Amino acid sequence: MAMAGPDIEKLIREAFPDAHVIVTDLAGDGDHYGARVVSQAFAGKSRIQQHQMVYAALKGQMGAALHALALETGVPK
Amino acid sequence: MSEPTEQRIKDIIAGSDVGLFMKGVPTAPQCGFSGTVVQILNGLGVPFTGINVLADPDVREGIKSFSNWPTIPQLYVKGEFVGGCDIVREMFKLGELAAVLNDKGVAVAAL
Numbered sequence: 217m218a219m220a221g222p223d224i225e226k227l228i229r230e231a232f233p234d235a236h237v238i239v240t241d242l243a244g245d246g247d248h249y250g251a252r253v254v255s256q257a258f259a260g261k262s263r264i265q266q267h268q269m270v271y272a273a274l275k276g277q278m279g280a281a282l283h284a285l286a287l288e289t290g291v292p293k
Numbered sequence: 294m295s296e297p298t299e300q301r302i303k304d305i306i307a308g309s310d311v312g313l314f315m316k317g318v319p320t321a322p323q324c325g326f327s328g329t330v331v332q333i334l335n336g337l338g339v340p341f342t343g344i345n346v347l348a349d350p351d352v353r354e355g356i357k358s359f360s361n362w363p364t365i366p367q368l369y370v371k372g373e374f375v376g377g378c379d380i381v382r383e384m385f386k387l388g389e390l391a392a393v394l395n396d397k398g399v400a401v402a403a404l
Binding site for chain 1: 326
């Protein structure tokens with residue numbers, strides 16, 4: 217199973233309309249991606265909460281169709 | 294998740310100061326992400342218990358809903374979920390992991 221980078225980006229953007237999103241394909245196998253998500257929605261949230269918010273945006277794909285997503289999250293400076 | 298599995302997970306977490314739900318065992322991780330966290334903990338000289346979820350499918354799935362975290366590995370310190378590979382690596386880079394361990398009374402090797 218696998219996911220396409222643009223699909224990941226689309227799901228993240230739907231959940232975080234203001235976000236700056238960069239999705240990189242780490243292995244070219246559709247299973248290992250990196251994502252950098254910067255959004256005001258993360259303000260005041262712990263890293264765990266921020267990552268959980270992104271996982272929620274992926275609607276259950278994380279750990280299923282998507283094996284690995286190296287996540288970096290933050291609030292706009 | 295069944296109640297017995299949930300109780301087993303609680304007992305496992307309570308059973309050690311530092312517990313790593315991982316794929317494989319500390320001496321033979323079966324996944325790069327699990328291996329990364331093992332290296333970080335070994336590098337800090339922190340004794341920990343490795344829980345091989347590959348040998349326990351109920352725990353492998355149960356831990357994900359228990360912590361609301363969809364992937365393995367998962368690191369617990371004194372009963373608290375600290376994070377998966379990304380977060381542990383980032384905390385380690387920033388020196389936050391050693392601080393959290395010290396705060397919780399877990400000895401860390403001097404770096």
